[in-house]
Amino acid sequence: MKPKPRINIIMWRFMGSRLTSSTRCMSTSTKALCRFGWWDRVSPAAKDPITGVTEAFLADTNPHKINLGVGAYRDDEGKPVVLQCVRNAEAKIAGCDFINVGRESNATAVGSKLVEESVKLAYGKDANVVKEGTFAGLQALSGTGACRLFAEFQRRFHPESPIYFPDPTWSNHPNIWRDAQVPVRTFQYYHPVSKGLNFAALMDDIKNAPDASFFLLHPCAHNPTGVDPTAEQWREISYQFKVKSHFPFFDVAYQGFASGDLDMDAQAIRIFLEDGHLIGCAQSFAKNMGLYGHRVGCLSVLCADAKQAVAVQSQLQQIARAMYSNPPIHGLLLVSTILSDPETKALWVKEVKVMANRIQQMRSTLRESLEKLASPLNWEHITNQVGMFCFSGLTADQVDRLVREFHIYLTRDGRMSMAGVTTSNVSYLANAIHEVTRYN
Ligand SMILES: Cc1ncc(COP(=O)(O)O)c(C=O)c1O
Known part of the structure; x- marks a missing residue:
């Protein structure tokens, strides 16, 4: 037995584009049929906690603001860094035939x-x-x-x-x-x-x-x-x-x-x-x-x-x-x-050390600054922990105060990216942390 012809919405649309003026009225009802609510059930996704911090930081115009949210390296002026080894590698591949490669x-x-x-x-x-x-x-x-x-x-x-x-x-x-x-x-x-x-x-x-x-x-x-x-x-x-x-x-x-x-x-x-x-x-x-x-x-x-x-x-x-x-x-x-490339790699190895040392230095300075302020809390973990992040122990409320009163941005779990700490902002940061923690 021959199958019955089925006309689905896609075919209707296709036919609609070819309709003559005498059949336009049919296309109007077809259009209504096609206006299916494909994305009606889509609501906005939850904001990524880290992206949200960066957005709030960028929107803040306060000159003292600090971004401790982003997990990318910054130099002692708070600027992103292009490593010299990357610049050298860039020069080495500059003449490369990209189309062929x-x-x-x-x-x-x-x-x-x-x-x-x-x-x-x-x-x-x-x-x-x-x-x-x-x-x-x-x-x-x-x-x-x-x-x-x-x-x-x-x-x-x-x-x-x-x-x-x-x-x-x-x-x-x-x-x-x-x-x-x-x-x-x-x-x-x-x-x-x-x-x-x-x-x-x-x-x-x-x-x-x-x-x-x-x-x-x-x-x-x-x-x-x-x-x-x-x-x-x-x-x-x-x-x-x-x-x-x-x-x-x-x-x-x-x-x-x-x-x-x-x-x-x-x-x-x-x-x-x-x-x-x-x-x-x-x-x-x-x-x-x-x-x-x-x-x-x-x-x-x-x-x-x-x-x-x-x-x-x-x-x-x-x-x-x-x-x-x-x-x-x-x-x-x-x-x-x-x-x-051995030479470029050796340079990279050195530059990695420089980045790690700067972060380590900021850990020590932040801890010392808090201790000098006679903080009632123990801040040993700042120097015991390693790498880019310090899990400060600050509560969500304390983080909210840092944002509101001091324009210091970090995720509400208290994670601080130590790469955002610099020689010029570390004492401001220590004072702010001391203020939000001293009466706890
Ligand atoms: C533990 C961990 N794994 C993976 C990644 C992903 O890094 P990438 O930017 O290379 O995708 C991150 C970035 O923050 C990370 O912290």
């Missing part, structure tokens, strides 16, 4: 170079995994993109497995994995009283999680707390991961910012590597190369052998292909030039 085969080769160098940076240049090539790796759209790729990969091959995040963690982690339909859980991490690590609770949660769970770990300069486990604690964590067959996924967004030394900041990854774990790793060059807008990062997944690495690589490529095909090439060339 951008061709598919060449772009893949440059991408592979970036992956190779990033993997050395994370796992160590002499690591067996690097020599043997038993990893899958892909250039990703900065750290966020690397996490997103992995979340998708995790869901495809372990759809039932949740991922555990430290509590607290970077506010975007839950969004990324939730959007990939991965169940999200947390493990205890921070101790609000000591403002340090709650190691016992962390170990309990690792032990109590179902075997073979995914865990996201910040290997250094934990965001937002600035609290990292010691080497000894990492060893215990790694051991327990083995016992439980958990999968460690390291999110490396601040390599170099904790200690000023890129290798030292990778010690957690290297400890897990030594213990024979298969590891996933998201790397970002947004902060430690100051290349935020270029979106250069790397996702690597260690595999049991070369054959497995080929399979994993092809799956990751397929996921990326459907999401955004290939990443842009300019930032990729900058980063791979910096990492592979």
